[in-house]
Amino acid sequence: MMIETKDLTKKFGALTAVEGVTLSVAEGEVFGFLGPNGAGKTTTVRMLCSLISRTSGEARIGGYDVGDDEGSLRARKMIGLVSDNVGLYEVLSAYRNLEIYGRLYGVPEARRRENIEKLLTMLGLWEKRDVAAGTFSKGMKQKLAVARALVHDPEVVFMDEPTANLDPESAKTVREFILELKKERRTIFLNTHNLDEAERVCDRIAILNTRLMATGTPGELESMVGGKKVVVELARPSEAVVAALNERYAGFTVAPGGTRLTFAPSDPDGQIPDVVEAVVRAGGRVRYAGVEGSSLESTYLQLVKGEAR
Ligand SMILES: Nc1ncnc2c1ncn2[C@@H]1O[C@H](COP(=O)(O)OP(=O)(O)O)[C@@H](O)[C@H]1O
Ligand SMILES: [Mg+2]
Numbered sequence: 001m002m003i004e005t006k007d008l009t010k011k012f013g014a015l016t017a018v019e020g021v022t023l024s025v026a027e028g029e030v031f032g033f034l035g036p037n038g039a040g041k042t043t044t045v046r047m048l049c050s051l052i053s054r055t056s057g058e059a060r061i062g063g064y065d066v067g068d069d070e071g072s073l074r075a076r077k078m079i080g081l082v083s084d085n086v087g088l089y090e091v092l093s094a095y096r097n098l099e100i101y102g103r104l105y106g107v108p109e110a111r112r113r114e115n116i117e118k119l120l121t122m123l124g125l126w127e128k129r130d131v132a133a134g135t136f137s138k139g140m141k142q143k144l145a146v147a148r149a150l151v152h153d154p155e156v157v158f159m160d161e162p163t164a165n166l167d168p169e170s171a172k173t174v175r176e177f178i179l180e181l182k183k184e185r186r187t188i189f190l191n192t193h194n195l196d197e198a199e200r201v202c203d204r205i206a207i208l209n210t211r212l213m214a215t216g217t218p219g220e221l222e223s224m225v226g227g228k229k230v231v232v233e234l235a236r237p238s239e240a241v242v243a244a245l246n247e248r249y250a251g252f253t254v255a256p257g258g259t260r261l262t263f264a265p266s267d268p269d270g271q272i273p274d275v276v277e278a279v280v281r282a283g284g285r286v287r288y289a290g291v292e293g294s295s296l297e298s299t300y301l302q303l304v305k306g307e308a309r
Contacts, residue, residue, distance in 0.1 A: 023206055062074075
């Protein structure tokens with residue numbers, strides 16, 4: 001495992017910001033850390049990057065304990081961080097910002113140049129390499145911060161809400177960049193409160209609200225709150241259709257009015273063709289047939305509130 005925590009906990013005085021978080025992220029995985037404001041996402045990442053100490057529990061990066069001096073030193077070399085505050089040298093050019101960072105990490109000159117060019121190009125900033133970072137738009141600064149986190153070729157990249165406040169196009173560039181990093185087998189830990197983003201780029205997602213509420217693939221999380229169902233709308237109510245479907249499917253309900261029929265078979269998506277056929281065979285006419293319920297959003301809201309079964 002590239003990232004591993006066990007019962008990781010952080011208290012700020014009387015406030016418990018992160019409580020008993022146990023998770024593991026494999027090499028090459030894009031792991032989404034999803035939660036509302038104040039959930040403890042940034043605090044967790046700061047502990048993993050040895051920027052703050054933990055109150056209790058364990059945390060390892062690449063097998064190194066980030067809580068002791070030697071471990072944190074080794075782990076830090078493997079880590080790139082796009083933090084939630086950008087912090088660039090505003091008077092220096094984009095290129096110099098990256099160069100200084102590369103030197104700090106002891107990246108040899110040739111490798112440094114190669115990486116900087118590649119990263120600035122991937123993020124659409126190569127043309128702006130000689131422009132002072134202070135004149136950049138918010139989105140450009142954010143992209144520069146993303147580039148900076150990669151100059152030293154880290155194996156593990158932590159990104160703390162990297163697309164927050166970005167316009168849709170820049171956000172897309174950053175998401176595509178994350179997918180490129182995935183192709184390079186880097187491990188990515190992505191803090192986000194954007195569900196759509198998590199669903200699009202993450203292999204697995206953990207939902208945090210001080211404690212971990214759930215972990216799984218987007219599909220697994222959806223099935224955890226078990227909400228997917230088949231919905232069929234008939235052109236007109238039909239006793240014969242209801243009888244035919246009742247015979248085939250369990251847990252079957254008919255809404256008042258008699259045209260909207262819902263039930264939850266084990267594989268809702270795969271059942272649609274059969275359902276439609278059964279309706280037609282029983283003499284019904286289908287106005288609409290589809291799978292509804294449990295989007296990742298409703299799943300998320302239920303899991304954050306701890307309502308999941
Ligand atoms: N340095 C700090 N001192 C005191 N409280 C803090 C500190 N950093 C974070 N917190 C508190 O810890 C909780 C979690 O914060 P944070 O990790 O920033 O959440 P998130 O990144 O998920 O929005 C919040 O209640 C926040 O106010
Ligand atoms: Mg945060």
